[in-house]
Amino acid sequence: MASRVPQAGGILLVDKPGGVTSHDVVARSRRAFGTRRIGHAGTLDPMATGLLVLGIEGSTRLLTYLVGLDKTYTATIRLGQSTTTDDAEGDVTASVSSETLAAVADADIARGVAALTGPISQVPSAVSAIKVDGRRAYDRVRAGEEVELAAREVTISRFEIDAVRRSEGAIDLDVAVDCSSGTYIRALARDLGVALGVGGHLTALRRTHVGPFDVADAAAVDDRLADAPLLPPADVAARVLGRFDATVDEARDLRHGKRLAGAAARVPGALAAAIDPDGALIGIVEKRGSALKSAMNMPEPQGGAA
Structure with a gap:
């Protein structure tokens, strides 16, 4: 595979579509640019969309300095149901009645969000990509193992509710989150639901920023990907x-x-x-x-x- 980029390469901003893995996007980029030497500065779940930061050729060396940058997301949290994965890809494990949901006031939701803002201790979802004794947590869960991950300290700089939409059996919250690297937004959805006593999970997630980089500047994953501009290292x-x-x-x-x-x-x-x-x-x-x-x-x- 003959590379089409200079030895020093560059940084590629990609807008990942939903329904594909981040590794699928990396593979597509490798074919587009004619090189296997492409890495990423943090993945997104298949359900999620938005900004992936890729390093090409020599610029893969920069990824170490990009992976820890703060992130910004927009998301939809559904209150009233819990799932096995803390997002919409899992099976529903518990639901509450419409009467129980109706008793959750907007002020209660606002207090729950405030309690999850700032420095917090967060337990990642058991189906995360975190390695446990050399194996991904999600692989252990799929194999039927019980997985308990250690809590980690993260910082939620902004957790804002943009809209509250109530329907039969659910409360959907459109939110915006600024957070430190390593934060799991679906864990925020889970923990907010637990705090309100109704359960919760994530139904939509989009990453809009990684540090100073904006998804508005990212290339689509389509037939023109090979023509996408590379940011100079x-x-x-x-x-x-x-x-x-x-x-x-x-x-x-x-x-x-x-x-x-x-x-x-x-x-x-x-x-x-x-x-x-x-x-x-x-x-x-x-x-x-x-x-x-x-x-x-x-x-x-x-x-x-x-």
């Missing part, structure tokens, strides 16, 4: 980490693994994207005392180091 790394503008000599030293003595003062954060005078991404640098050293280097431009 230097631009992506600088947006996420800030930039360090290296001189020709500094670029050469970083590519050769040398530290830059006294250069840490030129980097505000712990990490930065090191950019050479031609605008190419040298790699990611980190502080070591007053010096800077390479934490990751990109493939050198054709023709060798600067």
